[in-house]
Amino acid sequence: MPADAVTDTLALLNDTHTRLRGPAHVGVLVPWGNTIVETELPRLGLDRVVYHYARLVPARRYRDPDDFLAEIAAAVPATLHQFARLSLAGTLVACTSTGFLTPEAYQDTAVVDAFGALQTLLHDVKASTIILATPYPTRHTQIQAARLQEQGFHVIAHASLDLGLLDDFTAVTPDRIAGLVHGIDAERRSRADAVVLSCTAWPTIDATALLQHELGIPVVSSNLALAYSAVRLARAAEA
Structure with missing residues (x-):
């Protein structure tokens, strides 16, 4: 970075x-x-x-x-x-x-x-190598990772909660989101410029602050x- x-x-x-x-x-x-x-x-x-x-x-x-x-x-x-x-x-x-x-x-x-909007904010924080975390089914997370790659971002790793798109995402806690990110290989995390918390339907503000403090890199959520x-x-x- x-x-x-x-x-x-x-x-x-x-x-x-x-x-x-x-x-x-x-x-x-x-x-x-x-x-x-x-x-x-x-x-x-x-x-x-x-x-x-x-x-x-x-x-x-x-x-x-x-x-x-x-x-x-x-x-x-x-x-x-x-x-x-x-x-x-x-x-x-x-x-x-x-x-x-x-x-x-x-x-x-x-x-x-x-x-x-995610891409705009990623560009403005000068992030090009990213970790993608979502609540989505794994298939949709893989599609989003591919689309981000097409837009010039290097998705070094991605992880998902593998919830159904029609499931309720509102009860996902900041600790669960942080755990999803920390579950990614530490070496890959160390090479990332930013973390992307994709989806507007899960609560991410507290997780954003928590992960930025823990990882020392920008965290970009859909609602942010x-x-x-x-x-x-x-x-x-x-x-």
Whole structure:
């Protein structure tokens, strides 16, 4: 990692936020069953960012997790209309998996999804060699690792809790997340520039602080990355 690289992503977020001159409004599209996004974003203390939430509701019932994600992604264009009367600095899609599995569903819309937000924050902390940790099924974690590789990142190791995509991720504890990362080979951990905690549906703020303290490298979570992109959108609107 370069000598001038950022090692504390929470501090970077707060520093970037303090440069805002006034309040900014940002839309957030949230998968209908996700209760973590609206809990974590306010905890980050960005009092100059006003979030407006809308739910991404599938058009039909589904039985398969992949159908669920496809339906969530397909709902983005229509759900954006709920923000039509608002003056927003930009809109976020608070789902990481749609960004690496089905981004074509909303590629013609002006949104930033959590997968793109993760990459932006990784670039800004000058991280190129990363560890990926997720609650996802192993297959989806492997797909995300491959997509990150395609985007120029070296995924030196990845680990997952191997939960079902339709399972409840909200009860995953910071210690369990930290244990998932510490379960990766120590030699590989020592070569990583950053840890990525992917998924907006598991609680990661406390785990981010814990792992940064223990490992001494930046930790980038999906919700932290969304907040960072919200501030970037706000600063661009001010400019």
